[in-house]
């Protein structure tokens with residue numbers, strides 16, 4: 136099989152590594168890809184993920200058998216529909232289904248209609264009405280831009296003042312563009328957060344092992360929200376009891392609800408969960424693999440990813456049992472100092488060869504490219520996702536932090552407490 140992966144981050148590198156392991160994959164292409172993915176795939180850095188016509192032309196030229204669309208923006212904008220119309224086999228939800236992530240107002244209304252546990256909420260398209268409502272609301276409160284905002288459109292407000300400023304930012308100053316035309320105001324939940332990714336074929340849902348992301352830039356969950364500074368899998372807080380509850384009251388009901396709405400979902404659903412005192416509740420849905428969740432989950436999956444992808448496309452996922460290694464994985468993101476606010480790019484990355492031939496270690500590239508002189512240089516805020524497997528979470532964490540010392544670049548920054556919650560669980 137010739138496979139084309141759309142995207143160019145650490146998640147896509149992890150997907151490419153899984154594809155590479157498949158006995159059925161003969162050649163991998165990636166648009167745009169990055170310098171790490173280029174070690175195992177043919178990349179086309181000149182095409183962007185939103186350039187649908189160019190993607191179609193490229194897929195035709197390379198005569199690919201399967202296209203795997205990984206990022207949120209092209210999914211929400213209907214790349215899967217465009218490719219399908221051109222006759223390609225495509226993995227990912229169509230536009231009608233990707234709205235599960237593309238509109239928070241949609242997903243909240245869906246959960247309410249079908250009784251799926253989530254935080255209480257109201258939606259507003261008029262900032263005046265939102266402000267009136269907030270005058271009497273209990274603090275803290277959560278404000279969410281309805282649309283896609285690079286994972287940054289969520290504000291947790293401790294005071295009425297902060298909430299007023301948040302409405303201004305999202306709805307009036309349009310800090311997240313049209314994503315802020317509609318505002319979701321949501322009850323603040325407390326508890327442990329855990330993410331569960333699941334393959335879905337329209338009817339059947341097969342959940343993967345759990346993971347936990349670290350969204351804030353600095354140690355101790357301080358500083359601004361980022362795309363994710365690190366991740367571990369499995370979460371010790373995601374017990375069998377929690378899993379049984381989520382399967383019955385969250386995963387299957389979500390898939391059934393989408394089908395009932397005429398929005399059959401095929402692809403991966405990312406369930407962002409809060410384990411509250413009243414039980415698990417949905418914080419958010421994503422219509423794709425998480426980044427860096429994919430990095431710690433896929434390296435533990437025993438199945439051939441192509442078998443699972445095929446089953447999702449063909450509606451035969453009920454015939455597949457997902458299997459994961461009885462181990463753990465930790466990913467520590469090496470970022471550029473200053474991310475996510477402002478940072479410099481273009482510094483040479485050295486030491487990458489230290490990962491060669493080391494089975495339980497991965498250096499997933501997130502923001503890297505080859506410069507004119509053929510050197511691999513930093514090309515983004517999140518640069519690398521150093522990932523290691525271990526027989527326990529502690530071992531995986533120790534291995535991952537050890538491996539962060541194998542690579543070098545100017546302004547290298549990382550959190551030192553990825554997976555610290557593991558110790559609290561013991």
Ligand code: AMP
Pocket residue numbers: 254277286289291321322323324325328350407418419
């Ligand atoms: P989201 O993009 O919806 O996952 O939100 C980003 C982050 O904001 C989540 O990972 C949580 O840490 C936090 N968050 C979102 N919704 C809530 C909520 N209702 N209560 C408390 N924290 C929340």
Ligand code: GLY
Pocket residue numbers: 286348362363421424425426427428
């Ligand atoms: N790590 C969170 C996300 O991919 O949205």
